[in-house]
Amino acid sequence: MGERQVEQNALLDVEVLPSIYGNISLSDDILQPLIGIPKESSQSTTITIRNDGNIQLSGELTAVVTDSLGSEISGWRQISHHRQ
Secondary structure (H helix, E strand, C coil): CCCCCCCHHHHHHHHCCCCCCCEEEEECCCCCCCCCCCCCCCCCCCCEEECCCCCCCCCCCCCCCCCCCCCCCCCCCCCCCCCC
């Protein structure tokens, strides 16, 4: 008996909708690594901002140092790194 082959083609129209999804993560295993830093000491973490969507994102990230009551504290130094 001969083999029977069937070939079928289909043309599909696909639309990719615009999506804006940003992802912010810390490099530490600790959930809140910058809380409770004693005076005269230092601590650091890496904050990764990733674009998981398909539209270019732009924005600004600002760090504010507060005390245990939530009041802003002055005199702290921020070191920022900007990468594109």
